[in-house]
Amino acid sequence: MTAELLFAATLLATLICGLVAGVFFAFSSFVLRALARLPAARGIEAMQSVNRVVLNPLFLGVFVGAALLGLALAVAAVLRWDHDGSAWSLAGGLLYVFGAFVLTGVVHVPRNEALLRVxxxxxxxxRLWARYVPVWGAANHVRTVAALAASACFAVSLATV
Structure with missing residues (x-):
């Protein structure tokens, strides 16, 4: 990977990981809390609507694209380990891939699918909603921090590319 391509990929990863962190932050700071204040049936209906609408090319392109880019940058970091910033790129890639992307697949997707069926x-x-909100919310806090930390790692890495 050329230095110019590496710089561009790292800049893009910085931006899109930060963007995803912002989406997660919104859910952690007010969206899920607002839904939890509604009667259970209304909260469920609102979250069911969110879970249907979020599956769109724009959001999925950013969310999945960040994981693919993070993985590519992590691999490049290992291959270029002797270069400054490699540890930061590796950390950023691992934080996003495991702390945001994999966590979503393991915790959020199964709960969202169960909620869509109820x-x-x-x-x-x-009963499902009473369990859904605290578990989904706690895991969302983790992926918020992971995506933001990934963005920060990629930003630090940019200073050394």
């Missing part, structure tokens, strides 16, 4: 007005729905 009748919002049912007792089962109310």
């Amino acid at each position: 009748d919002a007005e049912s007792e089962e729905g109310a």
Whole structure:
């Protein structure tokens, strides 16, 4: 990877990891809290709508693109380990891939799918929602910090590319 390409990829990773961190931060700081204040059926319906709408090319392109770019930069860091900034790029890639992307697949996606299948007005729905909010929210705090830390690592790496 040329120095120019590495710089451009690292800059893009810095920006899109920060963008994803902002989306996660919004959910952690007010969106999920607002939904949790609603009656269970209304909160479920609202989150079901969010979970349907989020599956769009723009968001998925940024979210998945950040993971692919983070992985590529982590590999480049290992291959260029003797260059300044490699440790920061490796850390940024690992933080995003595992702390944001993999965590989403392990924690958020299964819960979102279960929520999409439940009748919002049912007792089962109310029980699911009572478990969904704290677990989904706590894991979202983790991925917020991971995506923001990844962005910071890539930014530090930029200073050395």
